[in-house]
Amino acid sequence: MLRKYHRLCFAAALLALACLSAGSSGAAARASASSKPVLRMGLGAPPDTLNPALTAGGNYTEPLYDAPLLHMQTNGKIVGDLATSWHYYNAGRGPHKDFELTLRHDARFSDGEQVDASAVAKWLTYFQKAKGNSSGFFGLNAKFVAHGKWTVQIHTATPVPGIPQLLTELYHWGSVQAPKAVDKPSLFSKGSWGAGPYMVDPAQTINGDHYTLVPNPYYRGKFGPKWSKVTLKVFANPSTMLAAIRSGQIDEGDGDPTTAAAAKAASFSIVTAPYETIMLYISDFQGTVSKPMGDARVRQAMNYAVDRKTIAKTLFNGYATPTSVLLVSDASAPANYYPYNPAKAKALLEAAGYADGFTVNTHVFAPMGQFGIPLFQAAASYLAKVGITMKIKSDATGGEWVAENNSKTFPLYFTGYPIVPTTIMTPTYLLPPKNNFGQYDATVKKLYYQGLNAANPMPSWKKMWNRVAAQGYFFPIVLQNSIYYVSKHVGGVTTSQARDAQVVPTEWYPK
Amino acid sequence: MAIPLLLFVSALSFLLVSITPGSVAQRILGPFASQDAIDRLQRAMGLDKPLYDQYWQWLSRAFHGNLGVSTVTQGESVTQTINQRLPVSISLIAGALIVTLVLGVGFGVFSAVRGGLAGRLVDGLALLGFALPSFWIGAVLVTLFAVELHWLPATGYVPLTESPRRWILSLVLPVVALGLVAVANVAKQTREAMLDALSSEYVRMAWASGVSASSIFFRHALKNAAIRVLTVIGITVVGLLGGTVLVETVFALPGLGGLAVNATSAHDLPMIQGVVVYFTLIVVGVNLVVDLAYTWLDPRVRTH
Numbered sequence: 030m031l032r033k034y035h036r037l038c039f040a041a042a043l044l045a046l047a048c049l050s051a052g053s054s055g056a057a058a059r060a061s062a063s064s065k066p067v068l069r070m071g072l073g074a075p076p077d078t079l080n081p082a083l084t085a086g087g088n089y090t091e092p093l094y095d096a097p098l099l100h101m102q103t104n105g106k107i108v109g110d111l112a113t114s115w116h117y118y119n120a121g122r123g124p125h126k127d128f129e130l131t132l133r134h135d136a137r138f139s140d141g142e143q144v145d146a147s148a149v150a151k152w153l154t155y156f157q158k159a160k161g162n163s164s165g166f167f168g169l170n171a172k173f174v175a176h177g178k179w180t181v182q183i184h185t186a187t188p189v190p191g192i193p194q195l196l197t198e199l200y201h202w203g204s205v206q207a208p209k210a211v212d213k214p215s216l217f218s219k220g221s222w223g224a225g226p227y228m229v230d231p232a233q234t235i236n237g238d239h240y241t242l243v244p245n246p247y248y249r250g251k252f253g254p255k256w257s258k259v260t261l262k263v264f265a266n267p268s269t270m271l272a273a274i275r276s277g278q279i280d281e282g283d284g285d286p287t288t289a290a291a292a293k294a295a296s297f298s299i300v301t302a303p304y305e306t307i308m309l310y311i312s313d314f315q316g317t318v319s320k321p322m323g324d325a326r327v328r329q330a331m332n333y334a335v336d337r338k339t340i341a342k343t344l345f346n347g348y349a350t351p352t353s354v355l356l357v358s359d360a361s362a363p364a365n366y367y368p369y370n371p372a373k374a375k376a377l378l379e380a381a382g383y384a385d386g387f388t389v390n391t392h393v394f395a396p397m398g399q400f401g402i403p404l405f406q407a408a409a410s411y412l413a414k415v416g417i418t419m420k421i422k423s424d425a426t427g428g429e430w431v432a433e434n435n436s437k438t439f440p441l442y443f444t445g446y447p448i449v450p451t452t453i454m455t456p457t458y459l460l461p462p463k464n465n466f467g468q469y470d471a472t473v474k475k476l477y478y479q480g481l482n483a484a485n486p487m488p489s490w491k492k493m494w495n496r497v498a499a500q501g502y503f504f505p506i507v508l509q510n511s512i513y514y515v516s517k518h519v520g521g522v523t524t525s526q527a528r529d530a531q532v533v534p535t536e537w538y539p540k
Numbered sequence: 541m542a543i544p545l546l547l548f549v550s551a552l553s554f555l556l557v558s559i560t561p562g563s564v565a566q567r568i569l570g571p572f573a574s575q576d577a578i579d580r581l582q583r584a585m586g587l588d589k590p591l592y593d594q595y596w597q598w599l600s601r602a603f604h605g606n607l608g609v610s611t612v613t614q615g616e617s618v619t620q621t622i623n624q625r626l627p628v629s630i631s632l633i634a635g636a637l638i639v640t641l642v643l644g645v646g647f648g649v650f651s652a653v654r655g656g657l658a659g660r661l662v663d664g665l666a667l668l669g670f671a672l673p674s675f676w677i678g679a680v681l682v683t684l685f686a687v688e689l690h691w692l693p694a695t696g697y698v699p700l701t702e703s704p705r706r707w708i709l710s711l712v713l714p715v716v717a718l719g720l721v722a723v724a725n726v727a728k729q730t731r732e733a734m735l736d737a738l739s740s741e742y743v744r745m746a747w748a749s750g751v752s753a754s755s756i757f758f759r760h761a762l763k764n765a766a767i768r769v770l771t772v773i774g775i776t777v778v779g780l781l782g783g784t785v786l787v788e789t790v791f792a793l794p795g796l797g798g799l800a801v802n803a804t805s806a807h808d809l810p811m812i813q814g815v816v817v818y819f820t821l822i823v824v825g826v827n828l829v830v831d832l833a834y835t836w837l838d839p840r841v842r843t844h
Contacts, residue, residue: 269790429560
């Protein structure tokens with residue numbers, strides 16, 4: 030009996046020892062044998078692809094392995110990275126159509142190839158043809174030409190005033206890739222091919238779960254590797270991300286309004302900035318499948334009917350602000366264009382002939398968490414008070430959401446878009462053929478092109494956005510903040526509205 | 541039997557994926573792509589062909605051991621991706637199975653032998669096990685052992701080849717979360733089977749013949765009860781396979797369950813088919829092992 034007891038005690042002691050040593054494993058992981066520490070990042074979703082030309086959304090880890098042509102600082106100022114100088118020039122074809130940039134001479138891709146003008150022109154040409162989500166930003170049939178070894182010229186068919194912005198890490202175009210991968214894009218499934226300070230190590234990576242980045246031996250830029258390696262771990266569930274943070278497994282992670290308070294309590298700093306307008310886009314504004322949506326007074330009434338301040342305060346713990354217009358970075362209408370006024374909403378509905386209300390169907394992308402179904406259920410409860418019944422269908426996947434948009438059965442649909450310049454936002458929603466019903470407002474189109482062809486586009490674009498707001502083409506509720514959790518071991522993590530609320534991890538350093 | 545089952549399951553999953561809304565082309569081109577662009581990419585990927593044609597092409601390749609490449613990443617080998625993740629799921633299921641066998645059978649035998657309060661306790665535990673979902677158990681375990689006590693890692697997986705000690709530690713919480721539900725079921729079934737065996741004629745004869753208690757419990761009663769327990773365990777393994785999907789999400793483990801979820805969300809048909817084939821092979825393998833174990837436990841099965 031005594032022997033049994035001793036064996037039990039020994040086993041318990043072994044288990045306790047193992048557990049205690051596990052407790053210190055987090056610290057051991059950070060301080061590797063190398064003098065530089067490891068940066069451990071937590072992502073809410075994996076990078077959808079390592080090919081920047083085909084990425085569907087934002088991926089703020091991209092600059093770690095893909096150096097951009099230009100870098101946007103937190104204050105919105107654009108500085109050089111792979112390019113040293115850049116400017117529009119007048120080739121006699123009108124403003125903002127001809128652009129030139131000069132490259133630095135010491136940059137190399139992670140496969141050792143030189144980043145020269147022919148590689149950059151090849152990449153930009155491929156990007157346009159790849160037909161990814163951002164491929165239309167230079168308009169149709171833009172030309173990208175190498176002039177000599179270090180100069181690249183861009184010629185667009187229509188004016189593109191924001192080319193420097195498009196070449197930063199924010200819009201993927203500037204994330205130049207090695208010619209070998211451009212010639213054979215299937216190589217992106219096996220690793221990264223950019224010129225950033227790190228490169229993906231396929232041997233230590235499981236696509237969709239975790240990625241290990243090791244220093245790029247050919248990197249010569251100003252963001253020289255500050256970490257011995259960077260690990261990107263995907264946590265699909267915010268609670269799992271929070272557990273990883275609280276147990277010291279990661280140094281930085283994507284945040285969420287529901288877990289921010291707990292992350293703060295675990296001594297993580299919260300880096301946050303306004304990011305994207307969350308809204309319903311009334312794409313059937315001519316009333317094809319829902320007659321009431323064809324009346325501007327009805328759309329205005331919907332916008333007046335919702336108390337956005339209360340929704341933002343109660344659902345998002347301060348990580349969202351109310352907005353009744355789709356916000357852009359250069360010429361927005363005022364965010365409080367439609368203050369909460371249910372009496373006015375009822376009056377507008379009565380004037381439009383819908384005093385008894387009506388029913389409208391929409392669909393919302395469920396995986397958006399609080400910013401999805403709960404947000405629009407709250408909005409629907411306000412609409413119900415003025416007689417509008419909004420039926421919400423939940424989309425379980427992105428594919429289902431896109432399929433429902435294209436089904437043309439919903440007059441309005443859930444969407445969100447970052448605060449980007451007019452040149453990006455307008456083609457995304459307001460010009461043909463992007464509207465899923467093929468509808469567009471001729472006045473909006475005219476004002477957009479008027480601005481585009483003017484030396485100063487702002488007066489026309491301000492008029493345009495005011496018209497968009499007045500017509501109520503959008504039913505926005507809040508401006509969502511991006512949220513990042515940062516441990517005390519990491520410095521330099523900053524973000525701002527001027528930089529689309531993005532963090533750029535190449536700026537970070539160990540503390 | 542395995543080949544018709546594989547054919548049926550793969551055809552069914554092909555059909556089910558094809559009728560879910562959305563497509564891989566939409567996933568690749570993003571939310572603002574036009575229908576024209578989506579149609580063009582569908583054609584380029586051969587996804588505009590009739591379903592039976594697509595299935596036949598997949599099947600022809602699969603018969604030669606080629607499960608194709610991911611349509612989302614357009615180049616990632618399905619077999620390679622699954623093989624990368626297979627050890628995680630196998631470790632998880634094997635660990636959970638060991639926990640289930642040791643604790644489930646142990647509790648069941650103990651409560652059948654001791655009866656009274658112990659029996660009621662096992663009943664209570666079984667009810668609790670059925671009622672508590674594994675993801676909830678996982679979340680509680682993480683809060684207690686990883687966040688508060690810092691004894692075990694909250695998330696992630698360390699390969700056995702990298703560090704055997706950290707491999708075990710990374711699996712403790714997920715294995716317990718996955719296994720506890722099954723423990724309850726197996727304990728309950730073991731207890732009932734043991735009680736039946738202990739009340740049978742041959743056990744009474746054994747007691748009367750002066751056979752030792754341990755021999756009666758373990759050599760005679762448990763061996764007979766094991767046939768029923770084995771059936772439950774066979775079904776349990778299939779349940780554990782399904783349970784890995786949730787547990788892998790809660791613990792951020794790079795296993796097949798998470799891969800199945802991601803592939804389904806992305807409409808990555810070759811990847812989904814690959815996971816289905818692997819899952820089916822695992823189920824077939826488990827059934828084979830259970831059948832062999834039946835013949836070992838009860839030689840009469842061989843003669844039938």
